Amino acid sequence: MIARRATPNAGRPDAATRDRLLAAATRLFAQHGFNAASVRDIARAARANVAAINYHFDGKMGLYRAVVRAAVQAMRAGDDAFLTAATDASPEEQLRTYVAGYLPRIASTDDRTAWIHDLMRHEMAEPTPLAPWIAEHGILPRIQYLSGVVARLLDCKPADPRVARCVISIQAQCLFYRPDRFRAAAFKNWAFTHADLAAVADHIVEFSLAGIKRLASRR
């Protein structure tokens, strides 16, 4: 039967099987993607039975949905922390805040924050039916915020085609610092200390501000 738990009282003595499954699935889906992560591997990592996945989540896709939901939620929570912070600051300062807050999360290798971006990378390479939903709820808000900042910097309407191009230029630079084996091989000394990362954030801001100012003056 279906028979879901009526009250989600997660206050069990030890972590409930459902929670352990969710945690293990988060790690393995982020590492290998939806298809390549097997339910048996997930169950073993969670010290649970395979059937528990179907019992608690209605199958592999249901488990994935739960992971993705949590990912988007964590993403928006992280954004709100520094996006809504200084709405009265200058757009230059807003851009600096954005990059300084975003880049460390992108470049992080700490599993507690990095898994979201690994999940996204797999969705880009081999999309699941959830891809459009993730893009709309996890990414679009950030793009729209950035568009507003850039439009003020360019002193034009957000619909101006230059806005989208500049937003992409900024976003692309940040995203590129997500570590992977390709970058490690193509760019030697890829490992970043905290100081390096701050320098990179500085670079992206200066580089982008110069580019934007240039395009603002033309036309």
Next chain:
Amino acid sequence: MIARRATPNAGRPDAATRDRLLAAATRLFAQHGFNAASVRDIARAARANVAAINYHFDGKMGLYRAVVRAAVQAMRAGDDAFLTAATDASPEEQLRTYVAGYLPRIASTDDRTAWIHDLMRHEMAEPTPLAPWIAEHGILPRIQYLSGVVARLLDCKPADPRVARCVISIQAQCLFYRPDRFRAAAFKNWAFTHADLAAVADHIVEFSLAGIKRLASRR
């Protein structure tokens, strides 16, 4: 027995089974990645028997190696066409030539040129043992060329940390225009006409030149 064909005389009346397998594998590996593309799907698409893959390529991994070898080869051939073209041009003009030549290939949806980048995307999400080799032979040469151009623009040594950061900023902007479902959902009107693409190339060059000049003046 092993019994590989002594001479690779591909001049058969109709396309040899080996060639059809290679073509089908190229398409399917690019679409779904190494693991998700099954040998049976490849064989069916090539109108060949499953065992033909083991006979001609010594297994799935051998087939993938052949595809990747061709990919890197095509990549370098495409690069040489416009990288070695104008070595006496100004670095500004070299950058413009680079972006104008590179971006259309990145943004292409034509299977004859796009498959290479799709292959790379899968390697980034779920690397195979070939990943380091691909990075070294397929990507590193381009990065080194770009580093030389940027070093001249910055008027500094290629080892200067600013060079790598600027190269990344340029490369990241170009790579971001590879189409996928996420970008289509996050950026409306993502489809590009030829004119749009030229405008984007122009944007990247102007944006980046302004950024580089700015960083050249500081320090």
Next chain:
DNA sequence: GACCGTTTAATACAATTGTTTGAATTCACG
């Protein structure tokens, strides 16, 4: 036309996939 190496084909193999089943176990409550 008979021979022999090359290529194709059908089939079998063990391993792994997601899911289902039905019984055993656990837990809260009377």
Next chain:
DNA sequence: CGTGAATTCAAACAATTGTATTAAACGGTC
């Protein structure tokens, strides 16, 4: 202790995976 619902478990399911086996078909040379 006893009852009944919630949860866990081992086992089995059919489908799919990459590879190996073995025989049949092909193609050029004597």
